[in-house]
Amino acid sequence: MTALLELEGVASGYGRTKVLHGVSLTVGAGEIVALIGANGAGKSTLLNTVMGLLPASSGDIRFDGRSIGRLPTPAIVRAGLGQVPERRQLFGTMSVEENLRMGAYAVADRVAVAASLEEQFARFPILRERRRQAAQTLSGGEQQMVAIARAMMARPRLMLLDEPSLGLAPLMVERIMAQIVALRAAGNTILLVEQNARAALGIADRGYVLETGRIALGGPAAELAASEAVQDAYLGGQGDRAALEQRIRAKRRAILGR
């Protein structure tokens, strides 16, 4: 396995607030790597630092062996990284097709853009039906598809996905995860940031756990999902998933008496 993305001791943050304290990780070509962690652990900060939206104050970021830590965002995009940002960040009043075309903004070859557009519609047939509709009128799941398709338009070699399951119905989470697996089958490499650790580790090859700006654990996804530390902190404890519901019901009886 060749490493496509390598982070070595990366520190970063906002102004004087340091969020990441020396993060090292690798993403191999053709892998899905899950990055899980609590809110505020620094997951989105890490993605923004890789994309050059935030400067790394120390450490090195290499993409395909080449250091990209000092490059501006447009150059990083040209190098072959694509990001699907948290909460999708679509151009709400523009149509689905216009949104997708914006994803290939830097691609001058019109034939290539048309082919890429066709590829996305083949991947997400529902978007072809909705191509003339304003992006903001789509459902959350469809919007997530637009966000992914938009990032795929430039045919990135590495996709950074930030919380694709956020705000989606349980069934839609399953569908989006299946789409991500399909992307890997088509030869793509994906770094998947998720709050929904269960869904992410369910499809990933490997995973990392980020805690307060540091990598606390890393390894094959199945091993992480089975580890007691991850189960307790991110998967709702050893017991079955319904335990939380039972605890809430007990509270309801205690507080409301019904």
Add this chain to the structure above:
Amino acid sequence: MTTAQQKTALAALLGATAVIAYPFLFPGDYLLGVGITAGALATSTVGVVLLLGLAHQLAIGQAAFSIIGGYTTAILCIDYGWDPFVALVVGAALTMLIAWAIATPLLKLRGFVLVMATLGLHLMLIVVAYQLPITGGAIGLPGVPKFAILGVMHFTGETDYFYLVWAIAAVAIVIGLNIDHSAIGRALRALAASEAAAASVAVDIERYKVQMFVIGAGMASVSGSLIVHYLRAIDPTVFGFAFSLNLVTGTIVGGLLSIWGGALGAVVIIGLREVLRELSLPLWEAMIMGGLTVVILIAFPRGIVGFIGDLYDRLVGARRDLRVDVTPPGAVPLASFLAEDKDTAAMLEVADAARAFGSLRAVDGVSFAVAPRSITALIGPNGAGKTTLFNLIGGYQPLDSGAIRLGGREIGALLPKDVAMLGVGRTFQNIQLFDNMTVLENVMCGRHRQLRAGIVEICLRLPHARAEERETRRRAENALAFVGLRGAEDMAPTALSFGHQRMVEIARALTLEPRLLLMDEPASGLNDTETEQLAELVLRIAALGVTVLLVEHDMRLVMGLADHVVVMDHGEKMAEGPSDVVRADPRVIEAYLGREHDSAA
């Protein structure tokens, strides 16, 4: 004393010292005249801060109101021999009346259109001043007397007049500070941060915009009268475009977001002009002024006062280590606020509600009722129309047909602020806190529904306004403690974890004292521990007698909390009933829950 109070006290002390010392340091009529001009301008720039900095209205033709004030003063004093002070007050009153009359249509305009409209108004008044016989045409009106108050006090010496002008500027600053630190100041900052969230706490923003416009106009008018008494004459060139531009650049250089910035900006602009004049560079003045302004703005984006404020924080403000004293939700009780239940069978009744976007029927004839004091959950696949329905209930979108009733009263046609006024609180799927305020101020914003103090009471900080402010603070502190976040009062919302930010949003909604609380995906982005705390909080809120309606995807939360579950699909109601019944419904499993929940059920 909080850091903010320290800064205010320090600024007042420094400002007062500088004003008192100025005539001793810079004697002579000419230099005193410079000081008088700066003081008169400062009265105006405080108004610019209120209008541009606080209310975000790009109305930059403030000099138009100085024209009205200036000419009124000159005409009343010269032609009718009025007392200058009375003339100044009458001029300000007339100006404010005119401003009030044009405010509503004018402030419908936004951004650059408003800039052009206000400049156009200014231009019109200049033309009128040139044309009317009563204004003396191009020659203007010479022979304005020196300032006096009711024949008792005469300001014949330049030093006396200098102190008077600055005393009036001080009044403008105090009024500005009172507004800035009041519920109105918070409301206007709230609007700048999130329009939807401001409406959700019943902020009547149109009224505040008009008030700021009228007060700003009054200040510009007073400023105009003061300048006319100093010049002893007025003509159409006195309050030209250069004057308007000086007001705005001065305010921006000083600091658009601070009342002190406005006052300091006036001083800096006038001071710079004099220094350049002293250097005998009049021809280059405009260019150098422009260049310096650009340099200052690049170096200090938030103006000089913003820079000094940051410097103060770094040097003196030895940041207290703010710590949140996290307690379980409900550990501190919330003062009860709901009157005895006299509601009808349904707190909320949605009857055949419909809303379409083009050919897409987002909500297509949905009916259900929410029982008083119940917890009801609205679930369904993405795109089922849940958020649209929420927006219909909250007044964020109009109903195409059907009805929505709150406690029997039709609310389908109301605006968000009016729905909030009736006691409907809400939280947002993407947390909408006001990042330009502290956590406590965010929560205090929830109390607009209960506020009664008028604009005059607020401007002058009269006892009623102060009592209300104290009560608002007390209630907000209570709500924050209730959600379990004592100690977070002075923190920035962004410094809190995502889960705690959600709690702040709930505290803000509670300060509204809602009968009905709408929560849009409250558990989205929360981990299991946070979700459990959220559940506890929702239960404590329900125990207060508040009716809760929530949209949520976390089925453990929905099934654990809800008395009643409504399932939507493709804009229609697919099922409703107690949670266990809905969970076992094969259609719901097929369309929404999926197999995992099937086996869990």
